[in-house]
Amino acid sequence: MKFEGTDRYVATDDLRMAVNAAVELQRPLLIKGEPGTGKTMLAEEVAQGLGKPLIQWHIKSTTKAQQGLYEYDAVSRLRDSQLGDEKVYDIANYIKRGKLWEAFTAEEQAVLLIDEIDKADIEFPNDLLQELDRMEFFVYETGETVKARHRPIIIITSNNEKELPDAFLRRCFFHFINFPDRDTMREIIDVHYPGITQVLVQEALEIFFDLRAVPGLKKKPSTSELIDWLKLLMADDIPDEILRERDHSKAIPPLYGALLKNEQDVHLLERLAFMHRRESR
Incomplete structure (x- = not known):
């Protein structure tokens, strides 16, 4: 199935070709362009056009790569242990799944949007290299390895506020959305x-x-x-x-x-x- 645009989104031939090339190569699609040119909306329309669920991870300046995988809530576990709650004996109760975990374990192939990746720390993209390459990650607290059931279609947007690392760029299919004529x-x-x-x-x-x-x-x-x-x-x-x-x-x-x-x-x-x-x- 190829992306042909939708009734709500005008996609140029170059943009449709970029989306389909990234899907075929099974690489993240890195989208750059002026703010307001529809980068974020593209992921929504790709999900609709291909009939896939959409998972959105909106990046902030304080976002860490680990949050996309999972977070361990040690504070809640300590509090529950003080209260004598039985669930403290299962550490999985204190693991909060991130957006990558959601995308990896989805019942069907999902579209994962990593929005405005350049807002985060410069090391953020490098911290995701292995997970995006191997489509798996290890949960140290539980000893389990989370592997992608279906490789998600990953769309990454950037407003060019920061230069992205070369090692990260090599793993992406790149497209710049020119301002519409x-x-x-x-x-x-x-x-x-x-x-x-x-x-x-x-x-x-x-x-x-x-x-x-x-x-x-x-x-x-x-x-x-x-x-x-x-x-x-x-x-x-x-x-x-x-x-x-x-x-x-x-x-x-x-x-x-x-x-x-x-x-x-x-x-x-x-x-x-x-x-x-x-x-x-």
């Missing part, structure tokens, strides 16, 4: 808002791509932010004329808070508008 962006908009007027789409895309082209912008608006902005434009019933006949001396678009996410970029556009007004006098 105008035609692809129209397809994405049509998926989210099938009944949207094409005039609104045309004018909104003009403003959106002009905004992304502004030099010096600290954070360019992403696909997800464009979707949010269009939702607001439709909800507030903004006339198409306001977008079509926009005044370049007022560089900030209506409801800009959906597109711009910091004051530096707002001030930049205000300065550009001021310069435009001076030049047009």
Whole structure:
């Protein structure tokens, strides 16, 4: 079975090819791209498209690789022993299974998402090398070896906040999600808002791509932010004329808070508008 995209997710030919190549090679698929380009959603849609269960492991700066395998709750065991609880004699009662354990022991092949791996410590990827290679790990407290019943389809996302180790990269199939061009962006908009007027789409895309082209912008608006902005434009019933006949001396678009996410970029556009007004006098 091959991934062909879904009704809710516009996957380019290159992206579909990358997913299917990683599945065929039985290697983790490492996905990079700008924030808001649908990296996390890809795992959800791959699971839906292939009819597989989805297991999600969202990484934080404090996440340790061991937590993906299991955690031993020694504090609870000590407390229960003080209370005379009989379950203290079975250490397995204090083993909390992690997301890799869940994926390894699933009844059928699962899709495992390791989301934003670059948020964790630099050693985090290296600490998972053996487990991802051998598809097994050892539980020291119980003396058992947990082996994967079915090799999961592993999708790993990264926002490029940290460089990943070469040894880890060698074990992955890599794909960078390029920012969508105008035609692809129209397809994405049509998926989210099938009944949207094409005039609104045309004018909104003009403003959106002009905004992304502004030099010096600290954070360019992403696909997800464009979707949010269009939702607001439709909800507030903004006339198409306001977008079509926009005044370049007022560089900030209506409801800009959906597109711009910091004051530096707002001030930049205000300065550009001021310069435009001076030049047009």
